[in-house]
Amino acid sequence: MDFPVTFDSQSTVPLHRQLYEEIRRAILSGRLPAGQRVPSTRSLSESLGISRATVTLAYDYLLDEGYLQSTLGSGTYVCRQLPDELLRPANTSKVSARKSKTTEEVKVKGLSRYGAFLKDRPWLDFSSEEPEIQFSFGRPDMTAFPLREWQQLVNHHLKERNLTLLDSPSNAGGYLPLRNAIAQHLAKARAVRCDAKQIIIVNGSQQAIDLVTRIFVDRGDFVGIEEPGYMGAKKAFEVQGAKLIGFPVDNQGLIVEKLRDPKLPPLKLLYVTPSHQFPTGVVLSLPRRLELIARARQTGTIIVEDDYDSEYRYAGRPVPALAGLEHGESVIYIGTFSKVLFPALRLGYLVVPNSMIELFTRAKWLCDRHSPLLDQQVLADFITSGHFERHVRKMRRLYEERRKNVIATLKLTFGNQIEILGDNAGINVLIRFLRPVDDKATMDAAREVGVGLARTANFYLQDAPGGEFLLNYGGLSTEEIEDGMRRLASAMVFAEGPA
Amino acid sequence: MDFPVTFDSQSTVPLHRQLYEEIRRAILSGRLPAGQRVPSTRSLSESLGISRATVTLAYDYLLDEGYLQSTLGSGTYVCRQLPDELLRPANTSKVSARKSKTTEEVKVKGLSRYGAFLKDRPWLDFSSEEPEIQFSFGRPDMTAFPLREWQQLVNHHLKERNLTLLDSPSNAGGYLPLRNAIAQHLAKARAVRCDAKQIIIVNGSQQAIDLVTRIFVDRGDFVGIEEPGYMGAKKAFEVQGAKLIGFPVDNQGLIVEKLRDPKLPPLKLLYVTPSHQFPTGVVLSLPRRLELIARARQTGTIIVEDDYDSEYRYAGRPVPALAGLEHGESVIYIGTFSKVLFPALRLGYLVVPNSMIELFTRAKWLCDRHSPLLDQQVLADFITSGHFERHVRKMRRLYEERRKNVIATLKLTFGNQIEILGDNAGINVLIRFLRPVDDKATMDAAREVGVGLARTANFYLQDAPGGEFLLNYGGLSTEEIEDGMRRLASAMVFAEGPA
Numbered sequence: 001m002d003f004p005v006t007f008d009s010q011s012t013v014p015l016h017r018q019l020y021e022e023i024r025r026a027i028l029s030g031r032l033p034a035g036q037r038v039p040s041t042r043s044l045s046e047s048l049g050i051s052r053a054t055v056t057l058a059y060d061y062l063l064d065e066g067y068l069q070s071t072l073g074s075g076t077y078v079c080r081q082l083p084d085e086l087l088r089p090a091n092t093s094k095v096s097a098r099k100s101k102t103t104e105e106v107k108v109k110g111l112s113r114y115g116a117f118l119k120d121r122p123w124l125d126f127s128s129e130e131p132e133i134q135f136s137f138g139r140p141d142m143t144a145f146p147l148r149e150w151q152q153l154v155n156h157h158l159k160e161r162n163l164t165l166l167d168s169p170s171n172a173g174g175y176l177p178l179r180n181a182i183a184q185h186l187a188k189a190r191a192v193r194c195d196a197k198q199i200i201i202v203n204g205s206q207q208a209i210d211l212v213t214r215i216f217v218d219r220g221d222f223v224g225i226e227e228p229g230y231m232g233a234k235k236a237f238e239v240q241g242a243k244l245i246g247f248p249v250d251n252q253g254l255i256v257e258k259l260r261d262p263k264l265p266p267l268k269l270l271y272v273t274p275s276h277q278f279p280t281g282v283v284l285s286l287p288r289r290l291e292l293i294a295r296a297r298q299t300g301t302i303i304v305e306d307d308y309d310s311e312y313r314y315a316g317r318p319v320p321a322l323a324g325l326e327h328g329e330s331v332i333y334i335g336t337f338s339k340v341l342f343p344a345l346r347l348g349y350l351v352v353p354n355s356m357i358e359l360f361t362r363a364k365w366l367c368d369r370h371s372p373l374l375d376q377q378v379l380a381d382f383i384t385s386g387h388f389e390r391h392v393r394k395m396r397r398l399y400e401e402r403r404k405n406v407i408a409t410l411k412l413t414f415g416n417q418i419e420i421l422g423d424n425a426g427i428n429v430l431i432r433f434l435r436p437v438d439d440k441a442t443m444d445a446a447r448e449v450g451v452g453l454a455r456t457a458n459f460y461l462q463d464a465p466g467g468e469f470l471l472n473y474g475g476l477s478t479e480e481i482e483d484g485m486r487r488l489a490s491a492m493v494f495a496e497g498p499a
Numbered sequence: 500m501d502f503p504v505t506f507d508s509q510s511t512v513p514l515h516r517q518l519y520e521e522i523r524r525a526i527l528s529g530r531l532p533a534g535q536r537v538p539s540t541r542s543l544s545e546s547l548g549i550s551r552a553t554v555t556l557a558y559d560y561l562l563d564e565g566y567l568q569s570t571l572g573s574g575t576y577v578c579r580q581l582p583d584e585l586l587r588p589a590n591t592s593k594v595s596a597r598k599s600k601t602t603e604e605v606k607v608k609g610l611s612r613y614g615a616f617l618k619d620r621p622w623l624d625f626s627s628e629e630p631e632i633q634f635s636f637g638r639p640d641m642t643a644f645p646l647r648e649w650q651q652l653v654n655h656h657l658k659e660r661n662l663t664l665l666d667s668p669s670n671a672g673g674y675l676p677l678r679n680a681i682a683q684h685l686a687k688a689r690a691v692r693c694d695a696k697q698i699i700i701v702n703g704s705q706q707a708i709d710l711v712t713r714i715f716v717d718r719g720d721f722v723g724i725e726e727p728g729y730m731g732a733k734k735a736f737e738v739q740g741a742k743l744i745g746f747p748v749d750n751q752g753l754i755v756e757k758l759r760d761p762k763l764p765p766l767k768l769l770y771v772t773p774s775h776q777f778p779t780g781v782v783l784s785l786p787r788r789l790e791l792i793a794r795a796r797q798t799g800t801i802i803v804e805d806d807y808d809s810e811y812r813y814a815g816r817p818v819p820a821l822a823g824l825e826h827g828e829s830v831i832y833i834g835t836f837s838k839v840l841f842p843a844l845r846l847g848y849l850v851v852p853n854s855m856i857e858l859f860t861r862a863k864w865l866c867d868r869h870s871p872l873l874d875q876q877v878l879a880d881f882i883t884s885g886h887f888e889r890h891v892r893k894m895r896r897l898y899e900e901r902r903k904n905v906i907a908t909l910k911l912t913f914g915n916q917i918e919i920l921g922d923n924a925g926i927n928v929l930i931r932f933l934r935p936v937d938d939k940a941t942m943d944a945a946r947e948v949g950v951g952l953a954r955t956a957n958f959y960l961q962d963a964p965g966g967e968f969l970l971n972y973g974g975l976s977t978e979e980i981e982d983g984m985r986r987l988a989s990a991m992v993f994a995e996g997p998a
Binding site: 028064065066067079081107108109110111112113114115118119123124130137139142143145147150151154155158159161163165166167168169170202203204206207210214215216217218221232235236239268285286287300302315319320325329342343344345346355356358359362363365366367368369370371372373374375 | 565608610611614617623629638641642644646654657658662665701702703705714715716735738784786790814843845854858861867868869871872
């Protein structure tokens with residue numbers, strides 16, 4: 001063998017492993033060509049000045065893994081079946097450094113239409129740098145979360161050493177006590193009466209939307225959405241090839257009479273946020289709710305009701321959910337704990353008609369088997385022990401205060417320059433400037449002064465009006481809100497032209 | 500108003516809410532028709548003998564939600580816009596009970612091809628009843644999991660009250676310290692050299708397979724799989740419309756030369772389990788690994804390497820992963836913590852070429868935003884603090900012992916009736932009876948005596964040989980294994996015919 005083996009005597013890596021690595025590298029780099037005979041263990045141990053046992057051990061590994069082969073009576077050889085052309089790439093670090101540079105420029109080939117959509121369409125704009133005052137994201141106030149109580153429940157389960165906690169659950173649809181707790185909560189809070197079995201636990205509302213889409217939408221099918229509407233849903237429908245039809249929203253929510261248009265193609269799904277329309281914040285009126293259900297029954301359209309922050313309504317009792325008004329096959333309800341508890345939890349759920357339970361359970365299994373079990377157990381306890389309701393009540397008061405403050409500060413800062421949209425609900429507010437605004441320049445200027453802002457242009461399929469901004473205040477203190485408004489006022493860039 | 504309102508004086512529900520519910524039900528059931536004038540608050544409070552404030556509160560809610568409307572000076576009416584035909588379904592419990600009975604028989608309409616596949620094709624057989632001795636599922640031994648150390652790490656994070664723990668992470672691809680920890684582990688244990696950014700954290704290997712399929716496979720595309728192979732992957736490919744081509748496996752793993760067949764259509768993906776083929780348990784030889792990579796490069800096929808239990812190899816050093824041999828664009832590697840830690844955790848990962856990082860990050864976001872953050876943080880600490888490696892070492896010794904015992908017990912129980920397949924690895928073993936077996940009758944009889952068994956028939960695309968059973972012993976004690984074998988021996992049903 002004509003290559004020097006250098007051992008690192010300081011290394012914690014045993015000698016036999018160092019030798020193994022050296023020979024392996026020599027084979028893979030082509031220094032030891034296929035078919036080459038290697039020295040006997042005795043002669044190599046002598047030439048390297050190491051024990052024969054060490055060499056034997058290294059050879060055993062190499063034989064075992066197929067790098068070497070030995071023929072009875074005629075010695076040991078580098079495996080002949082190692083194709084030459086393969087032995088270059090995986091060797092020196094120089095080569096692989098160059099290689100990984102070029103691969104970054106490589107265009108991915110063979111993408112599906114799903115993959116191509118992700119690659120080629122403009123993606124959602126996530127600024128990686130977090131501004132000082134962030135109005136962009138619908139964060140809850142996490143400082144108010146009862147983390148200690150949560151922790152106690154986690155510890156309770158972990159201490160019990162109940163091993164079913166660690167095991168795959170028998171049902172992909174979720175942990176039954178959690179499904180029971182949610183069913184009871186829904187009956188009380190949302191007038192939704194359902195069996196625990198109808199509840200499918202998923203990883204937040206995004207996965208719920210994804211599952212519904214996969215189960216009902218083929219490429220080219222039509223899906224109705226609100227205009228403006230939630231872009232996370234929009235992307236999820238589009239990526240699967242749905243053709244989107246936007247339905248405008250006024251101060252009573254989605255204009256349901258637009259569904260009567262005889263030229264309208266049949267809709268597979270109609271995605272709505274009736275409790276607190278995203279992003280306008282209006283609540284869908286009861287007559288419209290009822291007409292929506294009637295339409296859906298007639299046309300066979302499935303209404304996807306995303307009830308993402310229904311807990312936060314500050315005037316009157318919550319309007320019953322669509323799923324509470326319709327007990328048939330027309331409504332699939334989506335709930336999430338991301339806004340009420342915390343986003344990193346990743347637990348949400350679907351309420352599906354009886355006929356679809358098995359379907360959704362199978363789809364969930366094929367997607368990712370089931371949602372994490374410990375989180376489900378802790379959440380079930382959190383609800384049944386009353387922490388959940390207490391937390392919601394506390395947050396409702398807190399956000400109501402904050403909302404009043406936001407509205408007051410907006411009026412003080414912008415006076416009659418703006419219109420404030422939406423009902424008395426949720427943890428965000430939409431403002432519309434009455435003078436033409438240069439959205440892009442305003443966003444940039446706001447970012448310069450440390451304010452993150454969401455303009456609504458991305459929420460429209462077409463004809464975004466401009467000059468509309470969504471302010472999420474859930475996670476901001478009074479001081480931050482006031483400071484943020486002042487900064488925003490200083491950053492506004494108005495467009496030339498008629499006011 | 501000509502309906503009696505009965506109050507429940509024992510109820511904790513406040514009077515105004517009881518009244519609200521009664522009137523709402525009356526409206527929705529049609530007892531109070533649209534346009535009907537309702538009594539004034541004064542007259543209703545008098546007729547019911549309750550305070551006027553209570554009635555006012557109930558009316559306010561009903562007005563607010565649109566059930567009632569009031570015209571200045573002319574009193575309060577049931578909303579006229581409530582379409583009549585809608586007001587029946589959501590009323591008495593009798594009706595909805597009858598309703599939900601019929602809906603169970605309702606055929607779901609409008610399913611996508613994905614949905615129809617889930618509905619119509621035979622689904623995986625999950626027996627809901629857990630037998631005393633369960634050989635069916637690939638469970639790790641959870642009694643050996645260092646739950647206390649895990650708990651300490653959980654508490655450490657929860658005590659810190661670090662709120663980023665609760666918030667959405669800025670990167671859907673996963674928590675960076677976890678990705679770093681995995682990259683380091685892979686370099687050491689699997690000879691896979693990659694940047695942390697190439698690691699995409701997902702909810703176990705099932706989601707990894709699902710994402711790869713969505714990104715690369717359109718309906719009608721060909722996907723190669725091992726025959727026999729893992730049915731969770733097979734279903735995930737099929738449900739998206741892939742056409743499957745099975746490649747037989749011998750005692751060196753997938754027979755790679757079958758890929759040279761000139762009649763073979765181009766494969767989008769080739770799914771392989773080279774470290775420990777599922778279910779045969781053989782290890783793909785090095786020459787075949789290298790040829791596989793060469794083929795993939797030539798044809799543009801992406802190799803999906805599922806390395807689900809590579810940690811458990813009891814003889815020799817692990818063969819380097821395909822992703823450790825190929826540094827280009829041809830291999831996507833999948834790892835999971837379900838087998839090494841515990842299944843309910845739901846954390847796994849992909850290692851993707853640089854060119855695909857952004858694609859997979861977007862797909863993960865659209866599927867479910869990101870994997871739960873606390874679990875990711877705890878797992879990162881579990882790895883970096885050395886617990887992970889210690890646990891793997893401990894389990895490797897434990898399973899090696901267990902495996903020896905399984906093989907010995909099998910030989911003792913079945914002697915030369917069976918052939919034991921697979922290499923010295925993993926936490927399951929495949930046995931093949933040399934006499935024809937009535938699989939179905941054996942499964943039933945085994946279940947009668949409390950033994951859960953997996954026959955391999957479901958693992959084949961075609962021509963399942965029969966008489967083959969997969970025994971998962973990871974989670975069973977020596978006593979259970981011995982007892983299980985005895986019971987199995989008593990339950991065997993052999994078929995008539997030539998031996």
